[in-house]
Amino acid sequence: MSLLQLLTLPAHSKGFTAIPDTITDTESSPPHKTPRRDADSDSPSAARGSNRANQPIKIQFIGTTRRSKPPRPSLNLRQCIGRLLSRDDTGTLPPSEAIYSECFSVVCVANTGEGLYEDLKVELERAVISLRQELLVTPKPPPVTKPGDGDVAAAKVAGPWIKKFVETCQWFEDKVALLQSLLTYLDQVYVLRAQVPTIRKLAFSLFVRSIFENPELMDTLRNSVRAAITAERYLRTPFDHTEHIPSLISHLYTHRQYSVFEEFYRDVTWQYYEEESSKLAEKNDPKGFFEYIQMRIQEEVERSKNLLPVASWSIIRDATVKALLGGRMTWIAETTIGDYLDRKDFKNLRAMNQLFSDAEGDKVICSVFKSHLQKTVQSVVKDAAADDTMVQRLLECRTVADSAIRECFVEEPVTSATSDDAPKAESTSAVSLKPKQEFIYALTDAFALGFKARRNKPAEMIAKHLDKLMRKGQGAMSDAAFDALLDSALGLYRFTDDKDVFRGFYLRAMAKRLLLEKSASHDFELAVLKKLKDQYDPEFSMGEEMFSELALSREAMTEYHNKLPTESEGHKLSVMVLKQAAWPYSTQDQKIALPPDMQQELNAFEVFYKEKHGNRQLHPQYNVATATMTGHFKAGKKELSVSLHQATILLAFNRSSKLSFKEIFDEVQMPDDVLRLTLQSLACGKKKVLVKDPPGRDIDDKDSFRFNDDFTDPRAKVHINSIQAKVSAEESQQTQTAIDHERLYTLDAAIVRIMKAKKEIMHSNLVNATTDAVKNHFTPDVKTIKARIEKLMEQEYIRRDEDQPLKLIYVA
Numbered sequence: 001m002s003l004l005q006l007l008t009l010p011a012h013s014k015g016f017t018a019i020p021d022t023i024t025d026t027e028s029s030p031p032h033k034t035p036r037r038d039a040d041s042d043s044p045s046a047a048r049g050s051n052r053a054n055q056p057i058k059i060q061f062i063g064t065t066r067r068s069k070p071p072r073p074s075l076n077l078r079q080c081i082g083r084l085l086s087r088d089d090t091g092t093l094p095p096s097e098a099i100y101s102e103c104f105s106v107v108c109v110a111n112t113g114e115g116l117y118e119d120l121k122v123e124l125e126r127a128v129i130s131l132r133q134e135l136l137v138t139p140k141p142p143p144v145t146k147p148g149d150g151d152v153a154a155a156k157v158a159g160p161w162i163k164k165f166v167e168t169c170q171w172f173e174d175k176v177a178l179l180q181s182l183l184t185y186l187d188q189v190y191v192l193r194a195q196v197p198t199i200r201k202l203a204f205s206l207f208v209r210s211i212f213e214n215p216e217l218m219d220t221l222r223n224s225v226r227a228a229i230t231a232e233r234y235l236r237t238p239f240d241h242t243e244h245i246p247s248l249i250s251h252l253y254t255h256r257q258y259s260v261f262e263e264f265y266r267d268v269t270w271q272y273y274e275e276e277s278s279k280l281a282e283k284n285d286p287k288g289f290f291e292y293i294q295m296r297i298q299e300e301v302e303r304s305k306n307l308l309p310v311a312s313w314s315i316i317r318d319a320t321v322k323a324l325l326g327g328r329m330t331w332i333a334e335t336t337i338g339d340y341l342d343r344k345d346f347k348n349l350r351a352m353n354q355l356f357s358d359a360e361g362d363k364v365i366c367s368v369f370k371s372h373l374q375k376t377v378q379s380v381v382k383d384a385a386a387d388d389t390m391v392q393r394l395l396e397c398r399t400v401a402d403s404a405i406r407e408c409f410v411e412e413p414v415t416s417a418t419s420d421d422a423p424k425a426e427s428t429s430a431v432s433l434k435p436k437q438e439f440i441y442a443l444t445d446a447f448a449l450g451f452k453a454r455r456n457k458p459a460e461m462i463a464k465h466l467d468k469l470m471r472k473g474q475g476a477m478s479d480a481a482f483d484a485l486l487d488s489a490l491g492l493y494r495f496t497d498d499k500d501v502f503r504g505f506y507l508r509a510m511a512k513r514l515l516l517e518k519s520a521s522h523d524f525e526l527a528v529l530k531k532l533k534d535q536y537d538p539e540f541s542m543g544e545e546m547f548s549e550l551a552l553s554r555e556a557m558t559e560y561h562n563k564l565p566t567e568s569e570g571h572k573l574s575v576m577v578l579k580q581a582a583w584p585y586s587t588q589d590q591k592i593a594l595p596p597d598m599q600q601e602l603n604a605f606e607v608f609y610k611e612k613h614g615n616r617q618l619h620p621q622y623n624v625a626t627a628t629m630t631g632h633f634k635a636g637k638k639e640l641s642v643s644l645h646q647a648t649i650l651l652a653f654n655r656s657s658k659l660s661f662k663e664i665f666d667e668v669q670m671p672d673d674v675l676r677l678t679l680q681s682l683a684c685g686k687k688k689v690l691v692k693d694p695p696g697r698d699i700d701d702k703d704s705f706r707f708n709d710d711f712t713d714p715r716a717k718v719h720i721n722s723i724q725a726k727v728s729a730e731e732s733q734q735t736q737t738a739i740d741h742e743r744l745y746t747l748d749a750a751i752v753r754i755m756k757a758k759k760e761i762m763h764s765n766l767v768n769a770t771t772d773a774v775k776n777h778f779t780p781d782v783k784t785i786k787a788r789i790e791k792l793m794e795q796e797y798i799r800r801d802e803d804q805p806l807k808l809i810y811v812a
Contacts, residue, residue, distance in 0.1 A: 075102040078119035084182075085127035085175055087134075099182045106186075113190030120183070124203050127175075128210035131168050132217065138164050140220045141227045155231035158224035159241025165221060166244050168211075169251035176203040204255055212257050225261075226268050229303075233272060236299065238306070245307045253309075262312055266319045269300070273323035281328055286335040293324040294351055321358045329361040333368035341372065341400055349408040362438070369409070370442035373401055377450025381458055390458070391465035394447075395488055401443050409439040447495035456736065459498040463505035465489055466528070470513060473520025486528055490536070497779040499537055500746075504739040505732075506532075507543055507584045514546060515576065515583075515624045522547075537777075545582040553577050560608050573601045577609060577618070584738075592622055592644075593669040595651050631689065635712045640689070641719040645670060645678045650689065658706040661699065678722065679705065687713065687720050743778060747788045750774050755798055755810035763789070763806045 080099055093099070107113040141158035180187055180199050187199045197205065211217055225245065232239035252258040273296070280289050300320045304313045325332070333352070340349045356365045380386075380393045410433035451458045466489050474482035493502055510529070513519040526547065533540040553576045564570045594602070606618055625644035629651075630637055642650065645668075652659060652667045659667070665675055676699040683690040683705055684697055691708045692699075750773040754766060761769070770785050789808070792798050801807035 075099065077102055077106065077116055078123065081120055081123045081179070082126070084178065085123050087130070087171070096182060100184065103183050103185045107190050108185055113186055114194065116183075116186055117190060117194070117196065120179070120186070120199065121202060121206075124206050125210075128172070128206050131172060131207075132210045132214060135165060135168060135211070135217055135220075141224050143223055152231045152235065154223075154227040155239060155241045158227040159244070161220065161224045162228065162241070162244045162248055165224075166247045166251060169254075170247075172203070172207055173251070173254060176200055179203070208255050208257070212255060222264055225265070229265075229268065230272060232303065233299075242307060249307070249309065258309075262308075262315065265308070265312075266315055269316055270319045270323045273300075273320050274326065277324045277326070277328065281331075286332045287339070289328070290332050290336060290348070290352065294355070296324065297321060297355070318358055321355050322360075325355060325359040325361065329356055329359065329364045330368070333365050337365070337368050338372045338376075341404060344400060344403070346404060346407050349404055353409050362436070365409075366436075366438050366442050369404075369439060370446045373397070373443060373446035374450050377447050378453040381450055381454045384454075387457070387461060390461045391489065391492065394458075394492055398443070398447070398491070399488075401446075405435045405439045405443065409436050410434060411436055444495065447492070448497070451496050456498050456501045456739075459493070459496045459502035460505050460732065460736070462489060462492050462496070463502050463509060466506060467509035467513065470510070470520060470525060470528070471518050474524075482524070483527070486524070490528075490531065493536060497775070500742065500777045501736070501739055503537060503539060504584065504735055504742070507540075508735055510543060511546060511583045512624065514550060515578075515621075516626060539777075542582075542584075546578075549578045549582050550576065556609070560605060563608070569597070570601050570604060573605060575602075575605055580619075591669070592648055593667065594644075594648060598651075631711070631718075633711050634709050638711070638713060639717045641717065643678070643722050645674060646682055646720060646722065649675075649678060649682065653690075653705075653707045657709075658704060660704045661701055664705065681720060681722050685721065687711075687718060689720065743774075743780070744784075744788065746774055746777065747780060747785060748792060751785075751788060751792055752797055755808065759810050760801070761808055763808055766808055 075094055075098060077099070080093055083093060103116070106116050138161055139157055140161060141154040176199065183199060190196075191198050196202075225248075228239060228241045228245070232242055249258060249261070252261050276296075277293070280292060283289070297317065297320050301313065301317055304316045308316065333356075336348070336352070339345075340352075352365060356362060376397055377394065380390055380397065383390070386393070466486070469486060469489065477485070493499075496502060510519075510525065513525075519525050529540060529543045533543075556577060557574060561571055602620070609618060610616070622644050627642055627644055627647035629640045629642060629647055631640050631650075640650075648668045648670075649664060652664060656663075661679070664679070665672070668675065670678070679690070679692075679699050680697075682688070683692040684699075689708050689711050690705045693704045693706070696703075747770060750770050751766065754769045754773065755761065758769075766789065767782060767785050771780060771782075774780055789798065793800070793808075796811055798808050799811055801809055
């Protein structure tokens, strides 16, 4: 290689690497009058000498040899380019080294690169025109009309045409790469000097202009792709004639035509599935429709993975989902969500959430979810015949809804769609997904609106449900499990506007449990009461006074027992002395004739108590009193746990084994209705310690009763329940009446406070302000508020303005 060739090599060439770096400076030193310094004493010279091997070589030409005429080319480069770009020429090309050297001579020596560049351009234009003609005469598939068997026939023509197109692109790209290699000096020297497009850019621009900008060819390409894809979708199996589409996409990327193709592919997908969706919807089977489109979407996802780049997968899937679901989400949701929730079909609910979210239908599914829950809650609340199971059904409904929100209606994690991430996503553990907040709000609103279908009753039944749980206790459950069970019931309390109704029934039920000693655990009683006070309503603090009263009562009984002789029967007596104001539960003072020994012990305690508290009055509440007795039967002794009414009747049989109804009535002196219910519990229940003659369920004046000496029970301690159905209904009515009276007092107090603060206020504003003041306890009726305002006006707390009747003025 000559020195001139080395100096004109392109910038990327490594032509000098063959020259060893052992060149030394052969230039003779000029004469000096003084001797040269030693290397050690001349530090600059020493430095130059030590680093000479690592410094660049500088060559200076003193003179140049010029040729009078450029050398004549030994090869016709245009002819070589033409033969290289011809698909029909079977001749052989000169060696690559010869073409390479000739290009160097033309560009670097003769400086005639412009002519060679123009020759290249002409040959490229001729080549792409020839390629275009070949494609135009290739058999074309017919246009696709509707999905069907005809598309399969069209695809059989489309497949070979796509293959031909791909082969054409590949052939041309290979030839351009060969031209870049052979014409390196033209591409790297002349192009840079003349600021013209590189060989690749020039060739590809001509190819795009001739091929990709040709309307007829592009129509044929689109029809071919559409026919192949449509046939594969119609057959629902991989189709051989789509195998060249990935290669086609690779060439589209090379020529920067993929974005247009992607948009076309998306539109074709949308159109196909939109037509299919319309046909499926005509069958009017929403559930079958939804299950079918899930399969179709998955098929399209798999097809995208086989044919398209990763970045296009989500675009095509999004188009498929929206085309299939467009305008039909409400139709699907309204007829399937309820069934999926009832059957706990979380798989389909999860799929629905994902697909509807992709189709921008979150509001649709959330609205239907809320509507279904609201209707379910309303149906449960309105079912008066099943009030006893109302809370349990509501809890089951909420549990299913909570599980659906937690497992199905969740926010999907955002992941980048790259090929490197795909295998990682499969190996990673399950991601903790966050429930969608709008579904949590929907559940709350659905229950709150559902409870309004029957005011007061849900709050009452929730309180009674908690009463059952506190009476029954945790049993074999752990403390954590029982606490969770209580929390689930308390969770329903959040949805009711009638907070005062729940508070009234719960405190009365708790008072009864404590009085009758029916509570399974005082620890849980205190824990629930604290939770209600801290998290729900501060007014539950009044319940704490009950426990204080019980503690004082126990201290009083301990003091009384300590004063009794050891053998005294008074040790068996247990009395609770409670302030009536601290206990919301109270009963009518129903006098009964107690046995003399029992009455004697009560009188003794009363004397003791009045000695300490002379000014206080004791009022026995026999309805909430209990007794423990020993019954002697043929099967042995049994310890009977009964009410005081039941104990009084049973003790009467110690004097006679058989008594008539009138004799019992004269003996115990109970109210008639109470006596009949008590006898019914002893003689007509599951545990018959008395036998009624004649047999039957109802108690008649002519009935007689005898002690059942044949009574048996597997347990040593037997609890005989009182029949309280009618009494419970009466108590519920009494409680509700008391709550209604409390509401009136609360409204009066709120109105007076507002008037005292405002002095003057319009009537409508006072109604609104009063509603806001009491809304944390209950939702008042507007008519009731207006009636209380009128009542306060009658009592001269408020008066109307003389000039403006609708303005109210506070009377100090």
